[in-house]
Amino acid sequence: MDKLLRNKRTILCFLLPGVVIYTVSVIIPIIWSAYYSLVDWNGYGEITYVGINNFKRLMGDTEFWDSVVHTLIYAIGQIVLQIGGGLLLAVLLTNIVVLRKPLQVMYYLPVIISTVALCQMFKKMFGVVPAGLVNQILSNFNPKWGHIEWLTNVKSSLAMVTAVAGYKNMPVYMLIFYSAFLTVPNSLVEAAKIDGANSFQIFTKIKIPHIRPTIFANLLLVLNGSLRGFDIAKLLTAGGPINSSQLQAMYMYKQAFSSQKYGYGSTVAMFIVTESLILAILIRWISSSRKLGGR
C-alpha cells in the first residue's frame, strides 16, 4: 500500500481530478476575465480592445470606490460578528452542560434557512409601512420609533446588511470553533488549574493559543466570503438606498449585467481577485510569523 501511494502515477491520479476541476472552474475563468478586462463589449456586439482604459476609469470611479469602502466596513463587521460571535457562542456551548444539543441546533438554524427566506423575514420584521414587528414593539415605548427606517435609511442600511449576513453565517464558525475547543487536551487545562490559573487565564493562555490555526483559517474564510459578499445585500436592500449598501461584487454585477459592460465588469472582477489574493497572502504571512508563535 505504502509503495503504491509513493508511486508518482498514483499521486498524479489522485491529484489530477481536483487540479482539472479547479483549473476549469477557477483558473480559466480568471484568465478569461483578465482578457475581458482589456476590452469594451456589451455581450453580443463587436469586441473592442481598449488596453488599460478600463483600469484607468476604475481609478477615478467614485461609485466603485464607495462600494470598496462599503465592502471593507462589511468585512470588518463580518469578522466581528462571525469570528467574534462564533467564538463567543462556542465558548458558551463548551461551558453549558444542560440543553447543549437543543441550543446547538437552535444556533445553527439561520444556516439552514434559505438566504431568500431569511431576507424576506428580516424585511418584514424591520418594515416601516406596514410596520414590522420591531417597529411595532418600539412604538409602544415611543410612537416616533415606530417610523424608524432600518433598511431604507442611508445611515443604517449597510449596518443592517452586515448584521443579517453575520447572523446567517455566524453558526458555521461557532461549530468550527466548538470542534476546535474539543481538541484542547484536558491534561493542559488540568495542569493550568493546578498551577492556579483561573477560567479567563485558561481561555486566553491555553485554549486560544491552541486553536490559533483555526482562528486564522476562519479569518481567511470570512474575509474571502466578505469580499465577494453579494446575496444578502442584493436581497435585503438591493444596494440601496442610493447605493449606500452597495458592495463591490454588486457593483461588478451592475456593470457587467445591468449595464451590459462586460469589459468594465471584468475589470472590477479582476480588482476583487487581486484584493482577495493580497489579503489571503497577508493573513498567511501574519499567521505564520514568529511573533504570533507560528511555525
Place this chain on the structure above:
Amino acid sequence: MMKRKITAVLTLGMMLAVCGGVSTAEAKTYKVLSGSGEGVAAYDVFHAVVMKYQNEVDSDFQVEYEVISATSDLWQKLQMYYTADTLPDIFAISNGTLAEEMISNHKLVNLTEILEADGHMGDVAASMVDYHTSEDGMMYMIPSTFSGEFFVYRKAVFEKYGLEEPETWEDFLEVCQTLVDNGEYAYVMRGADYVQYLRFASFPTWTTEGREFIKGLTSGAYTYGESELGMYAAELLQKLGAGGYFVPGFDNMTLSDVVDTFMSGVGTIMYANANYTSKLSDLYDAGEIGWFGIPVVENVQGTGSTIPTHGGKAWAFNKDTYDNDPVLQDFVEFYFDHIDEVSYDCGALSWYNSSIPEGKLNALMTDIGTKMKEQTVSWVSWDDKLTAATTTTVGDAAAQLCYGTITPEEYCEIFDKALVENNG
C-alpha cells in the same frame, strides 16, 4: 442457444431504438423561452392557443417551456442564446438594442408580412402597432398581453379632502401636498428598482411628445439639459421626493409590495398595471377605488394618449426555424386567427381592436381596456431606447434626485454625459 437468444434480443432492441429514433425526429418539440409562467396572462394565453392547436389541428405539436420570470435574467439568457446562435423557436423579447441586432441579422420573422397576408393587420390595436413597429416600419414581435398602466386612488380619502382626479402634474402635486398636510400617506412608491423613478422622469415627455422626445435625444438633436421638457421632468421628480409624498420605506418596495401595501389600506395613490386588475376588482366594484391616467403638462399641447400601453414581454419567432418548418408556419397563422377569442376566454384583454365581449373581463379591466383601445400612441420605455448602461446610470441618478442628493441641473448633466459615453 443462449448466445443466439441474446443476439436476437439485442438485434430487436437495436431495431426498436432505430425506429424510435425516426419517430422522435418526426415529432419536433418546439422550444419556447417565456418571461412568465402559469397563472400569468402572457403565458396562459399562449399556452391556451397551443392547446387549441393541438386539439383542432395537430395533436403531435409539442412545446417545451423554459420560464424565466425575472426580467433582467430573461434578457441575459436570451442574449446568451443569441450569442451562442442557439435561439429557441419561440421566445420572449422586448424592443431595444438586442432586438435591433437580431433584426439586422435576420433572426426574427417579419410578422407584418404574415399579419397582412392573413388579413389581420387591420385588427391590431393602433397603440400595439405603434409599440411593436421597428425602425424599418415592420413588426418582428407581437404582444404577449395588451397591458396598460394607470394610477389608482382611494375614493373615500379624495372625497374627505375634496380632491379631484388630477389632470395635470401641478394638480397631482397639489393633491399629494393636501394629503401630506392632513397626515395621510400620499403615494405608495415602487423604489426597489429604477422603473418607477424613470416612469416619473419620462411621463411629461411622453404625454407631450410621445416617442419623439427620446428619439431627438438619442439622435443628438438636443441634449436633456437643453430641453424644457427634460428640465420639467427633472424638477417634477425632485418635487415628488422633496415633498415627502412617498410612504416611508418605499426604497425597498417592489411592484407587488406596492400593491400589497395599498391593498392593506395604507397610502392613497399608487401606480399599477393591467396585470393587477383582478386583485383590485373587488375594491373597484365596491366603489372604494377609482383610477386616472397620466397627468399632462399644464398649458402644453399633448398627444392625447394618457394611458401607457405596451405588449408586455413580446413574442418573437426564430426565422431559421420558421423558414424551414411548415408546422410552425401553420401554427403562427393559427395563432393570429384565434388570439382574439382565446385572450378573452383566458380573461385577458385582447390586443386586437375588437370590442370587449360582455362578462369576459372584470369591470375595472373592461373600463380601462376600453380606454386602452382608444389610445394611438403607445408607451415609450426609455430602457428600450437607451443603452443598458445609460438606463442604469440615469435610473441611479433619478433615485438620487428624489432623495435630494443631486439637483435637477446635475441630473441633466449626468443624463447627457451618460448618453455621450454610452453612445445613446
